[in-house]
Amino acid sequence: MAEENYDSRKIDGRSLSKKVEEQVKQGVDKLKAEKGVIPGLATILVGEDPASKMYVRLKHKACERVGIHAEDHNMPESTTQEELMLRIQELNARKDIHGILLQLPLPEHLDDKSAMLAIDPAKDADGFHPYNMGKLLIGDEGLVPCTPKGVIRALEEYNVEIQGKHAVIVGHSNVVGKPMAAMLINRNATVSVCHVFTDDLTKFTLDADILVVGTGVMHLIKADMVKEGAVIFDVGITEKEGKVYGDVDFDNVVKKASLITPVPGGVGPMTIAILMEHVLMSASNC
Numbered sequence: 001m002a003e004e005n006y007d008s009r010k011i012d013g014r015s016l017s018k019k020v021e022e023q024v025k026q027g028v029d030k031l032k033a034e035k036g037v038i039p040g041l042a043t044i045l046v047g048e049d050p051a052s053k054m055y056v057r058l059k060h061k062a063c064e065r066v067g068i069h070a071e072d073h074n075m076p077e078s079t080t081q082e083e084l085m086l087r088i089q090e091l092n093a094r095k096d097i098h099g100i101l102l103q104l105p106l107p108e109h110l111d112d113k114s115a116m117l118a119i120d121p122a123k124d125a126d127g128f129h130p131y132n133m134g135k136l137l138i139g140d141e142g143l144v145p146c147t148p149k150g151v152i153r154a155l156e157e158y159n160v161e162i163q164g165k166h167a168v169i170v171g172h173s174n175v176v177g178k179p180m181a182a183m184l185i186n187r188n189a190t191v192s193v194c195h196v197f198t199d200d201l202t203k204f205t206l207d208a209d210i211l212v213v214g215t216g217v218m219h220l221i222k223a224d225m226v227k228e229g230a231v232i233f234d235v236g237i238t239e240k241e242g243k244v245y246g247d248v249d250f251d252n253v254v255k256k257a258s259l260i261t262p263v264p265g266g267v268g269p270m271t272i273a274i275l276m277e278h279v280l281m282s283a284s285n286c
C-alpha cells in the first residue's frame, strides 16, 4: 500500500511566520512614515555559546527582513553582574531602543532573575519580566513570552477551538510551560501541566485535545501516547550530529494527529516572528 501523505496535517511555522512578519513590516513602514520612529531591538548575549549565537543571528536576520534596527551586544564570558546590569540600564535609557532581549541561558556566575528584573518592562521584548508575567496571569496579555504566544497565534490561524478543550502541556518552565498554561486558561481551556514528577504522563497526553510539549527530551512523545485527532505543538529542540530534533516522534505521531508542528519549521520561526511583533508594539507605544 502506498504511504499516505500527511502534509495537510503539518502546521507550517515558516509560512505562518512569513505572514506575521509581513504584517510587522507594514506596521514598521507606517510608524517610520507617520512618526519617524525606527523600532530598535538590542540583544545581549554573554559568552560565546554557538547555539545561542545562532539563535541571536536568527533574530537579527528577522529584524533585517522587517526593517527593525538591531544591535548586537555580545559581552565576554567574564562579564560581571554589575557590568551586565549597567549595560541593561544604558539600554533602558536609550530612546532609539524599544526592545531588549537578554539571551538565555546566562553563564553560571550570573543571576538571570535580577538581570531580567532590571529590564524596563515596557522594553521587555521576551515578556519574561515579572511585571509582564503577572499581567499575563490576570488575563492582561501585552508583552508575553514569544514561544507560547506563537502557539496561540497558530491555533488562531488554523481555526482550532480552545474553549472547553483539554490542553495538556509537558514542561513547566517559566519561558514555555507556565506562560503557555496561563494563555490557555485565559482562553477557557481545561489545562493540565505535566513535568518530570508527573506519575503517569501517558494518562494525560492520551487525553489531550491540544498537546504542547517543551522538555528538550528528544522524541519523548510517541504515537501510542496521543489521542486520534489531537493538535500537537512541539517546542523542544535537541541538536544531535548537526541535525535538530523535537520532543515528538513526528513521523509516527503525524499518523494520529489532526495538526502537528514539525521541528524545524514549526514553533521556532513563530517565536521569532512574535518577537518582531513585540518590538513594533513597544516602539508604537513610546
Ligand SMILES: NC(=O)C1=CN([C@@H]2O[C@H](COP(=O)(O)OP(=O)(O)OC[C@H]3O[C@@H](n4cnc5c(N)ncnc54)[C@H](OP(=O)(O)O)[C@@H]3O)[C@@H](O)[C@H]2O)C=CC1
Pocket (backbone or CB within 6 Å): 147, 170, 171, 172, 173, 174, 175, 176, 177, 194, 195, 196, 197, 201, 214, 215, 216, 217, 220, 235, 236, 237, 238, 267, 268, 269, 271
Ligand atoms: N522553539 C523555540 O522557540 C524554543 C524552544 N525551546 C526548547 O524547548 C525545550 C524546553 O525549553 P525550556 O522550557 O527552556 O527548558 P527547561 O529545561 O527549563 O524546562 C524543561 C521542562 O520539561 C520538563 N521535563 C524534562 N524532562 C521531562 C520528562 N522526561 N517528562 C516530563 N517532563 C519533563 C522539566 O520538568 P522539571 O522542571 O520538573 O525537571 C521542565 O519543566 C528545549 O528543548 C528548548 O531548546 C525553548 C524556548 C524557545
Ligand SMILES: Nc1nc(=O)c2c([nH]1)NC[C@@H]1CN(c3ccc(C(=O)N[C@@H](CCC(=O)O)C(=O)O)cc3)C=[N+]21
Pocket (backbone or CB within 6 Å): 055, 058, 101, 102, 103, 104, 105, 126, 146, 237, 244, 263, 264, 265, 266, 267, 268, 269, 270, 271, 272
Ligand atoms: N531570552 C531568550 N529568548 C528566547 O526566545 C530564547 C532564549 N533566550 N534562549 C534560547 C531559546 C531558543 N529559541 C529559539 C528560537 C527560534 C528557533 C528557531 O527558529 N529554530 C529553527 C531551526 C533552526 C536550526 O536549524 O537549528 C526552527 O525550529 O525551524 C529556535 C530556538 C529562543 N530562545
